[in-house]
Amino acid sequence: MGSSLTLEQIVRHPECATTEVECGGETLTARPLGPDDAEMLSMYFAGLSEQTRGWFAPHKFTHEVAKELCAALLSQSTLRLVAVTSSDEPAIVAYFILQFGLREPEHARFSAHGMPLDDAVACSLAPSVADAYQNVGLGSALLRHTIDIAPRAARTRMILFGGVGMVNPRAVHFYKKAGFRKAPPDAPEDRKFDMVLNLDSVED
Numbered sequence: 001m002g003s004s005l006t007l008e009q010i011v012r013h014p015e016c017a018t019t020e021v022e023c024g025g026e027t028l029t030a031r032p033l034g035p036d037d038a039e040m041l042s043m044y045f046a047g048l049s050e051q052t053r054g055w056f057a058p059h060k061f062t063h064e065v066a067k068e069l070c071a072a073l074l075s076q077s078t079l080r081l082v083a084v085t086s087s088d089e090p091a092i093v094a095y096f097i098l099q100f101g102l103r104e105p106e107h108a109r110f111s112a113h114g115m116p117l118d119d120a121v122a123c124s125l126a127p128s129v130a131d132a133y134q135n136v137g138l139g140s141a142l143l144r145h146t147i148d149i150a151p152r153a154a155r156t157r158m159i160l161f162g163g164v165g166m167v168n169p170r171a172v173h174f175y176k177k178a179g180f181r182k183a184p185p186d187a188p189e190d191r192k193f194d195m196v197l198n199l200d201s202v203e204d
Contacts, residue, residue, distance in 0.1 A: 004154045007100060011073045017149050021083065021141035023133065028093065030145045033080035035070050037092065041082070042066035044092040049131050055171065056128045057162045058097055077101050079149070083133075083142050093133045094142050097126040097161065098150060106159060109194055113184045117157055123150055126161035143178055151199045158197040159183075165192035 010017045010032055018031040033041065045061035059065055069080060076099075083094035101119035102110075110117050125146065129139045150158055160180070164171050166189055180195040187193035 005149070005152045007077060007079055007153075008074060010079055010149075010153075017079070017081070019145055021138070021145065023083075023138040023141060024136040027086055028083045028138070028141075029086065030081060030083050030094075030142055033070060033073065033082050033095075035073060037082065038063075038067045038070040040084070040090070040092045041070065041095070044082075044095060044130060047130060048128070052128060052131055052134075055168060056126060058126045079153075081142065081146060081149075083129075083138060093130040094138055095128050096142055096146050097124075098146055099124045099126075099161070100153060100155065102159070106161075109163075110159070110183065110196075113194065115183055115196070117159070121154060121156040122159065123153075123155040123157070124159050124161045139174065140178070143174075147178070147197070147199065156198070156200045158199055160195050163192045163194045166190055 005016065014032040014034065018029065021028050021030050042063040045063075045066060048056075048061060053061055059069075073080070078100070079098040081096040081098065082092045084090050084092055100123050102117060102122050102124055106124060107117065125143075127139060127143060127146075129142075147158070158180075160175065164175060166172065175195050178197065179201075180197045183194045183196045
């Protein structure tokens with residue numbers, strides 16, 4: 001399929017972006033969202049706490065949205081990854097969005113930081129993890145998988161969708177541990193700020 005993955009290739013050949021991850025002694029499958037996942041995704045949305053919902057901004061958490069996303073996997077420049085349990089009744093327990101290219105507000109913010117980004121090589125990340133699977137390593141495992149996929153799709157910079165705030169220090173630590181840095185580096189610690197990861201410097 002070539003050295004540079006496209007969204008169409010990933011959606012049509014999900015095995016190229018699928019792996020197994022270990023989490024608290026449980027083996028989960030990390031893979032692209034599929035057209036038949038609407039019910040599982042809807043149940044995942046419904047089970048999230050208000051706090052977790054408040055940390056995730058790209059779209060609403062409704063059954064209708066879940067159906068729309070699964071029916072239009074190629075309509076946007078967006079890869080949607082999920083972690084799925086291996087039980088008799090599999091369930092989605094994490095949902096990560098990787099958008100190829102940036103929205104205009106993100107372009108404006110990073111240009112204001114003196115860091116203009118190119119849609120051809122930039123991507124933005126919006127992760128979420130089911131409450132019962134937080135703080136057990138699943139978020140880190142799925143983030144590593146996402147960071148592995150992005151360079152294969154010719155991405156060299158990853159930013160956080162909407163930035164991150166100091167009201168969520170756990171998230172700030174999570175991203176810093178993965179290699180994200182504040183943009184700009186002297187951004188104040190008492191408000192929401194942007195973070196960026198240079199994918200061409202991430203160690204294998």
